[in-house]
Amino acid sequence: MSSWNFIGIIAWIIVIALLIFVVFNIRNRHLKVLVVEKGKITWTTILTDLLEIIVVILAVSGLLYTSLFTKVDLTNKNEVAVTYKYDPLIVQTTGDGQGYYVKIDKKESNSSTDVYQYWLNNSTYTVSSQNATVSDATLPFTVSGLHLDWPMKKIKKLDAKYQNAYVITVQAKYKNNFMNGLGLKANRYAMEYRVLRVPARSFINVEK
Known part of the structure; x- marks a missing residue:
């Protein structure tokens, strides 16, 4: 765990201590008014x-908002560091000899x-x-719903190197x-996503 996360831990300790202090402070003030001073609870x-x-x-x-409910801004370089890794796909063949790179298993899908x-x-x-998309190289490179600065020069070079x-x-x-x-998020992964680049839709095997 990153030492930066101790900031969050200390903050939670302070808040819990504040909660305990408030509970006892309210209780003691009420007891003082009712028992010691024999008075009534006032609006003050x-x-x-x-x-x-x-x-x-x-x-x-x-x-809670800072820890659980804030959405990561992938374009904010002060908040996250984004890295890209590239690996060539290995071709597979169906029973009739048709080559494919990606199989969509409809039995496991919904x-x-x-x-x-x-x-x-x-x-x-x-x-x-939900964590990946298939990119058809016959179409312009787009990934919907994921706002990132895609390294298009690198992608074009890899299209040629790995034949899409x-x-x-x-x-x-x-x-x-x-x-x-x-x-409590420092040095932790915010997101992992995969783009499966294929030469054409015909290189996708849909298994029903």
Whole structure:
């Protein structure tokens, strides 16, 4: 774990300590008014209680939002470091001798998600369409829903080198800085996505 994440741990310790302090402070003030001073709870006491509770709620909400509910901005170079890896696909053949690079297994898929199978260095890999897409080299290179600065010069060179048959693995990792540490995300992976580049749709085997 990155040492930057201790910022978030310390922040949570402070918030928990604040919560405990507020609970005991409210209890002690109420007991003082009712038991020691033999008085009644006034609006001033109630407003003080509400102010302390609001401060705790805001502190907890802020940390929860920073830790769990913020969406990663893949174009923000101050927040994440994005790396690209390229591996050539290994051709497979069907029973009738048709070559393919990617198999879509409809038995494992559902109405909204496909399951892609591909081969690298004689090893089989399986990935969901939620974390991957198939890119037909006969069409312009696009990846919908993923805003990244794609290295198009590199991709064009690899299209020629690997004959449009390779996989691009994109990884985004949170950088070591104060905000990522506060959210307990420093040096952790934010996202991994794969683009399965094939020469044409005919190199995809759909198995039903």
